[in-house]
Amino acid sequence: MNLHWILSVTALAFVYGVAADIYSFHAAEHIAYSIAVLNSAPDSAVFFQIIAPITYEWVALGQGTQMAGSNIFVIYSSSPNNDNVTLSPRAGIGHIMPEYNAEAQVHLLDGSGISDGYMTANVRCDSCLSRPLDRWIWAAKRGNPIGSTDETILLPQHDLYGRQSVDLANATITNLNTSNPFADYNGSAATADAISSSGSAPSTAVLIAHGTLMSASFLILFPAFAISLHIIPSAKTVPRIHAPLQLSTLCIVIAGFALGIYLAVTTDQLATYHAIIGFITISSLMLFQPASGLIQHTHFRRTGGKSSFALLHRWLGRTMLVLGIINGGLGIRLVGIGEPGNPTSLVIIHSAIAGVSSIVYIVILAIKPAAASKASEAAMMSPQIAPRSGKDVELRPVNPQ
Numbered sequence: 001m002n003l004h005w006i007l008s009v010t011a012l013a014f015v016y017g018v019a020a021d022i023y024s025f026h027a028a029e030h031i032a033y034s035i036a037v038l039n040s041a042p043d044s045a046v047f048f049q050i051i052a053p054i055t056y057e058w059v060a061l062g063q064g065t066q067m068a069g070s071n072i073f074v075i076y077s078s079s080p081n082n083d084n085v086t087l088s089p090r091a092g093i094g095h096i097m098p099e100y101n102a103e104a105q106v107h108l109l110d111g112s113g114i115s116d117g118y119m120t121a122n123v124r125c126d127s128c129l130s131r132p133l134d135r136w137i138w139a140a141k142r143g144n145p146i147g148s149t150d151e152t153i154l155l156p157q158h159d160l161y162g163r164q165s166v167d168l169a170n171a172t173i174t175n176l177n178t179s180n181p182f183a184d185y186n187g188s189a190a191t192a193d194a195i196s197s198s199g200s201a202p203s204t205a206v207l208i209a210h211g212t213l214m215s216a217s218f219l220i221l222f223p224a225f226a227i228s229l230h231i232i233p234s235a236k237t238v239p240r241i242h243a244p245l246q247l248s249t250l251c252i253v254i255a256g257f258a259l260g261i262y263l264a265v266t267t268d269q270l271a272t273y274h275a276i277i278g279f280i281t282i283s284s285l286m287l288f289q290p291a292s293g294l295i296q297h298t299h300f301r302r303t304g305g306k307s308s309f310a311l312l313h314r315w316l317g318r319t320m321l322v323l324g325i326i327n328g329g330l331g332i333r334l335v336g337i338g339e340p341g342n343p344t345s346l347v348i349i350h351s352a353i354a355g356v357s358s359i360v361y362i363v364i365l366a367i368k369p370a371a372a373s374k375a376s377e378a379a380m381m382s383p384q385i386a387p388r389s390g391k392d393v394e395l396r397p398v399n400p401q
Contacts, residue, residue, distance in 0.1 A: 021036055021170075021171070021172065021173050021181065022034050022035070022036045022170075022171065022181060022182075022185060023035045023036070023166050023167060023168075023170045023171035025164050027138050027140070027160075027162055027164075028140070028160050028162070029053070029160075030051075030052065030053050030118075031050075031051070031052045031053075031056070031059055031138070031140055032049075032050075032051040032052075033048065033049070033050055033051075033061050033136075033138060033164070034048060034049040034182065034185065035047070035048045035133075035136070035166055035171050036048070036171055036172075036173050036181045036182075037129075037133055037168065037171050037172050037173060038172075038173045038178055038181075039129075039172060039173075043178065044129055045124050045125060045126050045128070045129070046124075046125045046128035046129060046133065047109075047122070047123065047124055047125070047173075047180075047181045047182065048061060048073075048123050048125070049120070049121065049122050049123070049182045049185065050073075050075050050119070050120070050121045050123070051118055051119070051120050051121075051186075052075075052118065052119050052140065053117055053118055053119070054077060054082055054114060054117055054118065054119055054145050055117075055142065055143075056119075056140050056141060056142055056143065057076060057141045057142065057143035057144065057145065057146055057155075057156065058074050058075065058076040058140070058141050058146060058155055059074070059075055059076075059119070059138075059139075059140045059141075060072050060073060060074040060075070060090075060138060060139045060140070060158070061073050061136060061137075061138050062092060062136065062137045062138070062139075063128060063131040063132065063133070063135070063136060063137075064092065064131070064132070064135060064136075064137055065135050065137065065163060065268065066092075066137065066267065066268060066269060067092040067093070067098065067137070067267075068092055068093060068334065069092060070091075070092035070098075070137060071089075071091070071092070071101075071104070071127075071128060071131050072089070072090040072091070072092050072098045072137075073087060073088070073089055073090070073104075073106065073123060073125070074087075074088040074089075074090055074098075074155065075087055075088070075119060075121040076088070076119075076145070076146040076148070076155075077114060077119065077145035077146055077147050077148075078147070078148065078149045079147055079149070080145075080147040082114045082145055082147070083113065083114055084112075084113050084114060085108070085112055085113060085114060085119050085120070085121050086146075086148060086149050086150075086151060087106060087107075087108050087112075087121055087123060087151070088100065088151040088152070088153070089101045089104030089106050089151075097154070097155055097157065100151060100152040103127070104125070104127055105125065105126040105127040106123055106124065106125045106126070106127070106128075107123070107124055108121060108122065108123060109122040109123065109124055109179075109180045109182065109183075110122065110180055110183060111180070111182060111183060122180060122182040122183075124180075133166065133168055133171075134165060134166050134167075134168055135163070135164075135165060135166070136163070136164045136165075136166055137161065137162070137163050137164070138161065138162050138163075138164065139158035139160065139161040139162075140158060140159070140160045140161075141155070141156055141157070141158050141159055141160075142159055142160070143156070157204065163268065206259055206262065206263060207263060207335065209256070209259055210256050210259040210260050210263060211328075211331065211332075212256075213252055213253070213255055213256030213259070214253065214256040214257075214260070214324070214328060214331070215328055215350065215353075216252070217249050217252050217253045217256065217324075218253075218321060218324035218325050218328060219325065219328070219350070219353045219354055219357055220353070220357065221245075221249040221252070222246070222249055222317075222321055222324070223321065223357050223358075223360075223361045225241070225242060225245040225246045225249060226242075226246070226317065226318075226321070226361070227360075227361055227364045227365070228241050228242050228245070229242055230364050230365065230368040231364060231368065233368075238297075243293065247290065250285060250286070250289070250290070253282060253285065254282070254286065257278065257282045260275070260278055269334070272334060273330055274327060274330040274331045274333075274334045277323060277326070277327045277330065278327055278331075280323070281320050281323045281324050281327060284316060284320055285317075285320050288312070288316055289313065289316060289317055289320070292309045292312045292313040292316065293309075293313045295307070295309045296309040296310045296313055325354050325358075328350055328354075329347075329350060329351075329354075332346055332347055332350060
């Protein structure tokens, strides 16, 4: 009896020790991750284990809070026979698939492979200690096994992802086999109570729609309809062209803004510069731009003069237009386009259109300010129609200055 009790206590102590050295969590549908950190120089390293069914094309674990700038490790089946796994280290860039990272110092340990329909990767990473160790991300793609040993293979976009905070107090190696902490460890059996945030991947179509609506509005529509006052000096320019078309563009922007909020929430990027500037720009346009224009219109009809709202309407519009163009560039950077190893065509197109639009806008402002002023005043004032030669009519201001 005493011997049984001693053996039980010893076994319990061993299990507790293992649990204290390895932090494990379940992700989704039988995907399990385990992390252990060895912080004793000169043999410091990060160890992790990935376990997932072969019903997934690939499964990944990464260091960071989002794809951009993260250190990502992807595993997938290495052969059509599904008897081994390939480990592919990758560098996260943005909302595009991570690129192969040849500088990562990682290798598979004993116990890695495919057995009973599950992929297992026991990994040692010697280059992971340079990154924060308490914030991790994961992702997975459902589908048929890939069956390739090519570490640079092009992978399809994930359809599951999540984030996980790691308690380093429970992930620091103190009494395990430091050459392979997962030699006798099964993370899938010890993670029932772990918690992780997850969700489905946002559609690429949503990202494209957001970028298209915003770029078209700030690079082309807003500037074109703003200078309509300068190139069409008519009393009807404001009520029939400028105001309705700018309001229509604002509606397009609001639709793009809604898509942007969805993307920011689903990818946890509400705190990025792009999202913050977007909130400021669109909120200002929605709340102040139409209102200031309407107040100035009412004031001018009543007094024949300009109020402070005229200046507010003009310069707020111009300022938000510049911010919107700049923020478009930040959005392109956020998704990783233009970064080393990625296509730069969209950066060039955005910059070219922004440059041409800005030059045309400034030139027209410089050469036709008087015509714009006359058109605005004529549109803001109530017209009086007087007969001329029995047929012709002439528009004259009620309160001429």
